[in-house]
Amino acid sequence: MTSTASSTDTRQGQASHEQRPSWQLRLRRFGYTATPRSDVRDRLVPPYVRPSPRMWQFLGVSRPLAERIARWSGWIGPLLVTLLAGVLRFWNLGSPKAVIFDETYYAKDAWALVHRGFEVNWDKNANDLILDIGSQVKIPTDAAYVVHPPVGKYVIGLGELMFGFNPFGWRFMTALLGTLAVLMLCRIGRRIFRSTFLGCLAGTLMAVDGLAFVMARTSLLDGVLMFFVLAAFGCLVLDRDRARAKLAAALPADADGRVRPDADIAETLRLGWRPWRWTAGLMLGLAIGTKWNGLYFLVAFGLMTVLWDVGARKVAGARHPCTAVLKRDLGFAFLATVPVAIVTYIASWTGWILSPTDGTGGYYRNWAGADGRGSSWSWLFPDWWLSLWHYESQVYEFHVGLSSPHTYQSNPWSWIVAGRPVSYFYESPAPGKDGCPVDAGEKCAREVLALGTPLLWWVAAFAVVYVLWRWAFRRDWRAGAVACGVVAGYLPWFLYQERTIFFFYAVVFLPFLCLAVAMLLGAVIGPPGSSDTRRVAGATGAGVLVLLIAWNFIYFWPIYTGQAIPIDDWRSRMWLDTWV
Numbered sequence: 001m002t003s004t005a006s007s008t009d010t011r012q013g014q015a016s017h018e019q020r021p022s023w024q025l026r027l028r029r030f031g032y033t034a035t036p037r038s039d040v041r042d043r044l045v046p047p048y049v050r051p052s053p054r055m056w057q058f059l060g061v062s063r064p065l066a067e068r069i070a071r072w073s074g075w076i077g078p079l080l081v082t083l084l085a086g087v088l089r090f091w092n093l094g095s096p097k098a099v100i101f102d103e104t105y106y107a108k109d110a111w112a113l114v115h116r117g118f119e120v121n122w123d124k125n126a127n128d129l130i131l132d133i134g135s136q137v138k139i140p141t142d143a144a145y146v147v148h149p150p151v152g153k154y155v156i157g158l159g160e161l162m163f164g165f166n167p168f169g170w171r172f173m174t175a176l177l178g179t180l181a182v183l184m185l186c187r188i189g190r191r192i193f194r195s196t197f198l199g200c201l202a203g204t205l206m207a208v209d210g211l212a213f214v215m216a217r218t219s220l221l222d223g224v225l226m227f228f229v230l231a232a233f234g235c236l237v238l239d240r241d242r243a244r245a246k247l248a249a250a251l252p253a254d255a256d257g258r259v260r261p262d263a264d265i266a267e268t269l270r271l272g273w274r275p276w277r278w279t280a281g282l283m284l285g286l287a288i289g290t291k292w293n294g295l296y297f298l299v300a301f302g303l304m305t306v307l308w309d310v311g312a313r314k315v316a317g318a319r320h321p322c323t324a325v326l327k328r329d330l331g332f333a334f335l336a337t338v339p340v341a342i343v344t345y346i347a348s349w350t351g352w353i354l355s356p357t358d359g360t361g362g363y364y365r366n367w368a369g370a371d372g373r374g375s376s377w378s379w380l381f382p383d384w385w386l387s388l389w390h391y392e393s394q395v396y397e398f399h400v401g402l403s404s405p406h407t408y409q410s411n412p413w414s415w416i417v418a419g420r421p422v423s424y425f426y427e428s429p430a431p432g433k434d435g436c437p438v439d440a441g442e443k444c445a446r447e448v449l450a451l452g453t454p455l456l457w458w459v460a461a462f463a464v465v466y467v468l469w470r471w472a473f474r475r476d477w478r479a480g481a482v483a484c485g486v487v488a489g490y491l492p493w494f495l496y497q498e499r500t501i502f503f504f505y506a507v508v509f510l511p512f513l514c515l516a517v518a519m520l521l522g523a524v525i526g527p528p529g530s531s532d533t534r535r536v537a538g539a540t541g542a543g544v545l546v547l548l549i550a551w552n553f554i555y556f557w558p559i560y561t562g563q564a565i566p567i568d569d570w571r572s573r574m575w576l577d578t579w580v
Contacts, residue, residue, distance in 0.1 A: 040251060041259040043315050044244040048074075049195045049528075077200040078186030085182040085207035089175045089216045094168035096562040099127040100448060101424035103219050106153055107160070107170035109146060110219070112139055114157035117351025118362030119144040135165040143363040147395045151228075151289035151348045152221035159219075170219040177227040178216025182207050185511050188234045189518055191241065192478045201546070202518035206511060208553040210560050211418075211452035215507045217561075218424060218448070225290045226508045229297050232283035233485060233511075236301055239276035240308050246271055247316045261317025267324040274336065277305065281337040285344025292399070293492065293508070300488035302337050304481065306330060311477065346388075353384045364391040402500050412493040415506045416461050420578050421451035422502050425562055435564035445570035448562045450504045454575065455552040456517065459545065463516035466523070482519065485512030521545065 051073045053066035061069065069076065099107060104127060109119040120140040123129075130137050159172030182203045190199025206212050215223040250269050251259045284301065287294030309329045314321040355361030357369055368386035381389075410420035425448040429436040436444035464486060470479035489509025493501055524545075525538040558565045559573055574580050 039258045040261050040315060040317070041248045044248040044312060045241060046194050048190075049197075051196060074190060074196050077196050078183055078190070078203060081186050081200050081203040081207060082179060082183040084204070086179040088207065088213060089179050092561070093171050093175055093217060094166065096425050096427075096446070096448065097131065097167055098425060099131065099167075100218060101220070101422070103170065105146075106156055106221060107165075107219050109144075110153040110155075110157035110170060111160050111165050112144075113150055113153050113351060114161055115139055116141075116355075118355050118365070119146045119153075130165060131167075137165065141360065143361065143365070145363045147398050148221060148291055149289045149345065149348060150351065151286050152224040152291065154348070155224050155290075156219045171217055174219050174223045175216050178212060178223055181212075181227050181230055181511065184230050184234050185514060188230070188237055188511075189515055191237055192481060192515070193519070193522065195522070198518045198522050201521060202511075202514045204546070205456060205514040205517055205549065208550050209453045209456055209510060209514070210553060210556055211421075211450055211504065211507050212510055213553075214424065214448060214450045214560050215504060218450075220504070221291050222504055222507050225287055225294060226511065228283050228287035228290060229294065229485075229489070229508055230511050232280045232287065232297065232301060233481075235276045235280035235283060236305050236308075237481070239274050239280065239305065240312075242276060243271045243274060243309065244312045244315075247312055251316060261315070263317045263319050266313045266316035266318035267320065268328070270328055271309075273332065277333065277336040278340060280305075281340030282344055284337060285341035286348070288341060289345045289348035293489075293505075296488045296492045297485075298337065298341055300484050302333065304484045305337075306333055308477070309333070349388060353388070357383065364388075364394070367391070400496070400499070403498055404500055406500050406502075408502060409500045410503045411497055412490065412501065414578070415490070415493075415503050416457065416464070418452045418454055418457045418503070419576070420503055421449050422504050424448040424450055428567075429564050437564075437566065440566045442567055444564040445559075445567050446562050446564045447559045447570065449556075449559045449579070451556065451559070451579065452503075452506075452510070453549060453553045453556065456549045457513070459520070459549070460513040460517050463513065463520040466520045467516045470519070478519065482512050482515045485509055486516070 051070040053061075053063065053070040108122050108126065108130070112118065112120045116139060121142045121144045122140055126137070155173050155177070156170055159174075159176075160169040163169035163172050185206050186199045186203030188199070189202035190196050193199060212223075215226075247266065247269060248259060250265050251262050252265075253259050280301065284294060284298045287297060306325060306329070309325045310321045313324045318324045352362035352365060355365050357366045359366050364387050365384075366387070367390050368383035408420065408422040414420050425446070427434065427446040428443040429446060430443055431440040432438045434444075434446065464483075467479040467482050467486075470476045471483055486509050489512070490506070493505065521542040524542045526534045530538075553560075556573060557563075559570065
């Protein structure tokens with residue numbers, strides 16, 4: 001199922017065992033391998049696993065139709081998984097009919113942004129009024145100081161414009177993006193693993209993860225950030241395939257039709273503008289315009305795509321691949337990502353920039369004209385730039401200094417095992433009220449708990465170790481790409497362990513955890529060429545684990561959706577003391 005190139009060794013001929021460098025010989029004890037394919041085309045652009053129509057024929061489907069289904073399975077499978085995710089996320093989306101957790105900020109900020117172009121200060125009792133009269137509520141005029149850029153709030157506001165200023169309206173776009181993220185993950189997984197099955201497996205795991213599910217049903221910014229980060233990653237994976245295919249097409253073939261390396265072509269071929277890389281820059285700009293930690297992905301993904309270019313030219317036969325990339329690719333790679341992301345980020349502030357400068361516009365919009373003329377360099381920049389720079393500097397000081405204690409804050413060490421989830425909503429209805437059974441005996445519990453499906457996250461902890469081993473000792477680029485996403489989304493938070501941070505921030509690297517688990521399960525099933533006994537045993541073990549993860553999600557369903565359950569049933573789901 002995972003029949004892709006596990007080596008990026010680029011030598012034209014493999015040295016004998018005795019001639020290998022000593023570091024390779026030492027690493028063999030940990031599973032290191034470096035056995036290249038003879039055809040460079042297959043190493044540059046590995047073929048997909050061809051699905052078999054036999055299963056459909058076994059179910060009674062005619063052979064022509066079975067072959068057609070197998071041929072289109074690359075889209076049929078992901079769309080079916082996406083349908084499952086969409087039904088789960090949109091079911092009863094307006095419940096609870098309440099402003100839960102940080103919706104009290106983002107739902108109202110979004111409504112103000114799409115109507116005024118900047119955030120405003122709302123009355124303390126605004127939530128009750130909004131739930132009562134919705135879109136008829138009067139929008140205040142006083143600008144508010146907010147600490148997150150506007151893109152994610154514009155996204156939420158789009159749903160409010162379509163469906164009104166109500167819980168369904170402000171959750172619609174996060175549910176839509178959460179559903180589309182599953183489709184993207186299926187297709188991304190299919191592309192990097194060259195297996196529709198493993199791609200759909202990764203998407204299915206995300207579809208039944210509790211954290212992804214709750215975040216898709218709540219109007220917070222982190223789910224929007226995750227969508228743009230995953231979209232950027234998918235664009236770079238597409239760009240990688242297109243660039244390597246162009247290299248492979250330019251290389252010469254021998255008399256047997258096998259493509260061979262060519263140093264001159266590998267070092268001099270220009271790969272063009274590469275539109276998918278520019279699209280990735282746009283997506284990364286939107287990610288940064290949602291939350292600033294998108295900057296870490298800009299750095300990590302930028303480095304990753306350059307290293308992919310080095311590997312591609314090396315496989316194609318370049319004697320000095322780093323020099324070739326420096327001359328042919330690095331400049332365009334930088335232009336397509338960093339400037340595009342910066343311009344996109346600044347453009348996202350257009351509503352604030354165009355707001356009045358007489359004190360009735362966005363927060364700090366009039367700072368340059370009132371207080372910002374003290375710098376000797378201020379004449380070089382327009383007022384809006386000076387005001388925005390000052391605003392951003394104040395926001396940065398806020399973020400790095402945020403240490404106010406919160407009941408549900410957590411240390412990033414606990415995230416990978418879902419040690420401290422966040423309660424978004426909790427009520428204790430009496431028997432016979434708000435869905436609490438009449439015979440409950442005592443009060444029920446209604447909770448929306450941002451908790452990842454525990455079994456999935458615990459397996460993911462082992463999968464991350466497997467991915468790191470696979471990258472280090474099998475030189476598997478797929479493992480490196482997955483690890484890059486986890487590192488960019490997870491490790492930076494260890495720099496801010498004294499800051500008030502929460503487990504739900506981890507949703508941004510959740511798709512990469514699902515890819516890691518899919519890769520691990522692919523290894524459990526066994527590589528192509530394994531015996532039938534090995535494949536059956538592996539598939540059985542992997543299948544049982546996936547079913548247990550799905551059961552785990554179903555078991556916690558009531559506390560993901562805010563359903564009223566007897567308090568004893570709620571207590572039985574609090575597996576760890578830190579979950580309460």
